[in-house]
Each structure stands twice: as C-alpha cells, then as structure tokens.
Amino acid sequence: GQNIDQPTEMTATEGAIVQINCTYQTSGFNGLFWYQQHAGEAPTFLSYNVLDGLEEKGRFSSFLSRSKGYSYLLLKELQMKDSASYLCAVRGSNDYKLSFGAGTTVTVRA
Amino acid sequence: GAGVSQSPSNKVTEKGKDVELRCDPISGHTALYWYRQSLGQGLEFLIYFQGNSAPDKSGLPSDRFSAERTGGSVSTLTIQRTQQEDSAVYLCASSIQGSGANVLTFGAGSRLTVL
Numbered sequence: 331g332q333n334i335d336q337p338t339e340m341t342a343t344e345g346a347i348v349q350i351n352c353t354y355q356t357s358g359f360n361g362l363f364w365y366q367q368h369a370g371e372a373p374t375f376l377s378y379n380v381l382d383g384l385e386e387k388g389r390f391s392s393f394l395s396r397s398k399g400y401s402y403l404l405l406k407e408l409q410m411k412d413s414a415s416y417l418c419a420v421r422g423s424n425d426y427k428l429s430f431g432a433g434t435t436v437t438v439r440a
Numbered sequence: 441g442a443g444v445s446q447s448p449s450n451k452v453t454e455k456g457k458d459v460e461l462r463c464d465p466i467s468g469h470t471a472l473y474w475y476r477q478s479l480g481q482g483l484e485f486l487i488y489f490q491g492n493s494a495p496d497k498s499g500l501p502s503d504r505f506s507a508e509r510t511g512g513s514v515s516t517l518t519i520q521r522t523q524q525e526d527s528a529v530y531l532c533a534s535s536i537q538g539s540g541a542n543v544l545t546f547g548a549g550s551r552l553t554v555l
Contacts, residue, residue: 334482361541372444372531372546373483380541417483426490426537427473427499428544430483 332356332429336418341437342408350403350416350434358423364392364403365417367433373417377403405436413438442466444547446532452553453522461517461550465534472515473535473544474507478528486530489515490537522554 333355342348354362361380365373379385379394379401391404405412415435419428445464453459465472474486485499489509500506504522509515519526529551533544 363541363543365546370548372548375543375545378541378543419483421542426471426542427485427488427496428483429485430475432480432482 332420332422334418334420334429334431336416336431336434338432339435339437341439344408344410344438344440346408348405348408348436350405350418350436352401352403352418352431354399354401354418354420354431356399356420356422356429358425359396359420360423360425361421362392362394362401363419363421363428364390364401365419367415367417369414376416408438410438410440412436444532444534444545446530446547446550448550449548450551450553452555454555455524456521458518458520459522459552461519461530461552463515463517463532463534463547465513465515465532466545467513469534469536469545470512471535471537471542472509473533474515474517475531475533476528477531477549483531486517519552522552524554527552527554 336352364376367373377392384393389406415433417433418431472489475483487507488496504520507517529549531549533546
C-alpha cells in the first residue's frame, strides 16, 4: 500500500516563499507528482520527479530524494492566485494509478 | 474535446436512489480513471480503464459501485442505492498510457450530495 503525508495547511505572505513537504512510503516507486487544485476546480498538473534532484519550472520548483522518501514543492514570489490546495501523488512501480496525499491548503495573505 | 468533461457538475439525490455520473475523456487518451474526493481526504482511487484490457476495479468501495467505458471513450460511473457516505466529489481523469510521465488530466468533477 501507499502512505503519503503532507501538512494540512500553510499560510504565507504575498511575495514570500513557501515550501510544502511530502513524505511517502510506497511499494515501489515510479514517479512523484504535484498538482494544484483551486476550490471547486479540477486538479492541474504542476510537476513530475522520477530522479533525485530539483526540477525548476518558473516560480515553482520540486525536489525529490528517493532514499529518504521525501519531496517538496517550493513556491516563490507568492501571488494571491497561488492560494489553493497542493496535492502530492506517487506512482508505485509496475503501476499506473496515482496515490494521493490529503493535500496542503496554502493561503496567501496580502 | 479540449479537456476532460464531466456531468452533471452537481447532483443532489435521496438516500436509496441510483445515480449515474458521466465522463468524456480527452480525445486520443487511452487510459481513464475515476477517483473520489471527500472533504479533508486525499483522492481515493476507484477504477481504471486502459484500451480493451479488463478494468482494474480494485478501488470500488462496494458492489453498489460500477463503471463502464463504451467504445474506449465515454465512461459512466453508477452508484446504486446511494448512502449518505457516498457524498463526495467524483473526479475523472484521462491520460496517454505509456507516454513517459503519463500525466493524468482531471475533469472538474461531479459533486454528489446524498440526503
């Protein structure tokens, strides 16, 4: 089975940086995904890590350490529109479906 | 279509009634997934379709839940004799199987409320 943990809520100020941690224990590993979900909307794909290290995509970066079962999503230069839920998801080896954490609600304040 | 389309967007029903939720995946996507999202919970996997292969139904919570995918495209999730604990947002996703990262693209979901 899969066990994926991330904080429930985080609050940050506009223009600041926030780091959302995700730890996982899975039967095998074949990729870690981050999705963003605004209230009442579809989750949208942000990033994918399958090898150790940092993937940077504009204001968002995602890091993976497979040996530690750990990832983080880094949001820089926060904007009000970044207020959303951020979902960490893992694909096990020889698998196709994603297992999701409960999500981290990020609130950006002026 | 341009994205994954789900209908209805909202459904309120009485306990004991049957409901059908529809998903139109992205054209050309061979894989289709159903997930359930309850308040404060992570997305819970329900069922997976890939081409003509037998579906993976391992996530369906009870035999009141079933799903079909006709012609490798549109899918319908059916919940019979609904219970209050079935209240949730039902999300559909599709992907191009075997495409490296195999990123799932989600629809906006169908919010089901069982009174």
